[in-house]
Amino acid sequence: MxxxxxxxxxxxxPERLRDVARAADAAGLEELWLWEDCFLESGIAAMAAALAWTxxxxxxVGLLPVPFRNAALTSMETATLHRLFPGRAKLAVGHGVQDWMAQVGxxxxSPMTLLTEHLSAMRALLRGERVTTQGRYVRLDGVALDWPPKxxxxxxxxxxxxxxxRLAGAAADGTILTAGRTPDEVRRARELIEEGRxxxxxxGPHEVVAYFNAATGPGADARIEAELAASGDAGKTEAGVAGDAGAVAEAVRRIADAGADTVILxxxxxxxxxxxxxxxVAGEVRPLVA
Structure with missing residues (x-):
């Protein structure tokens, strides 16, 4: 499903997060996803609070930009969240927006080299291994987590x-696709992931999580149109949906049929x-999505 x-x-x-997270928990929504965009809100701090409130x-969190982070620290934070809230934390890493990365020095x-090295070290540390590596960007000397995820x-x-x-398919456990993709673009992304795998x-399993623009209620069509224009996706009518639960559910099914395992509206x-x-989403759309 x-x-x-x-x-x-x-x-x-940030102070809005508690009410939204509690509403999601009470409504039976499966997942709530956060961003760590510069210079808005911390992904790790917000995730820990949302998990504790629910x-x-x-x-x-999609995603933590690796130029911002040391691989050992990211692994420590990830392991702590998984031990505190087993089965409920889902963390993604990525390049980040390069202009923002330049802005903070x-x-x-080589963003690809950095992400490759970060992924390799992080996954090994989370498996409980002791890691020594002298990469171009990631350098660890006999590092092991005292409290890896169980x-x-x-x-x-x-x-x-x-x-x-392709790197996500080859070296990660799952992939996050940003909003603004049409079903055909999701399908192509899945093909590239599978090439890497x-x-x-x-x-093994590889979950594809696809964000998808959605709106309902008064002015929904105009709001989606403005959202797509603001993100550079003007004219891509299949990159968002506006309407009632039936219309949104049908759009979710199209994205799922294209290769997404999880759809985040x-x-x-x-x-x-x-x-x-x-x-x-939880009460009206969810019952219509198989």
Whole structure:
């Protein structure tokens, strides 16, 4: 069955997160996803708070930009969250927006090399291994976590371009696709992920999580149109949906049929009732999505 969730956008003030997370938990929504965009809200701090405020909700961060982070520290934070909230934390790493990385003095000359090294070290540390590596960017000397996750921890990659999608398939446990993709683009992304998996000889599960723009209620069509225009996706009518539960569910099914295992509905930046949107997705859309 396709898993379903909602994005809590960091353009909302942090103090709104508790009410939205609790509304999602009470409504039976499966997942709530956060961003770590510069310079809005911390992904790790927001995730820890959302998990602590809820009982069963899975919470994801898509994504943590690796130029910002040391691989050992990211692994420590990930392991701690998995031990505190088993089975409920989902973390993705990625390149980050390069202009923002330059703005904080962290832009890498080779983002692909950095992400590859970070992923390799992080996944080994989370498996409980002692890691020594002297890469171009990631350097660890006999590092091991004292408290690795008891049952392992999946590491996701946020990917856009072909090279990163192939890397996600080859070296990560799952992939996050940003909003603005049509079903055909999701299908192509899945193909690239599978190419990476095949080249690396990987045969285990690989979850694809796709964000998707959605709006309902008064002015929904205009809000989706403005959202797509603002993100450079004007004219891509299949990159978002506006309408009632039936229309949204049908769009979710198209994205799932294209290769997404989990669909995370992203409200517009001007969504007037985020808690209401969460309840709409959980109570009205979810029953219509097989």
């Amino acid at each position: 396709t898993a379903l969730g909602v994005v809590f956008r960091p353009q909302l003030p 009982e069963r909700l899975r919470v994801g 962290a832009r890498a000359e 049952e392992g921890a999946a590491v996701y990659v946020g990917a856009t371009g072909p090279r990163t999608l 095949t080249e690396a000889g990987r045969t 992203q409200p517009t930046a001007d969504e007037p009732d985020v808690e209401g949107f969460v309840r709409f």
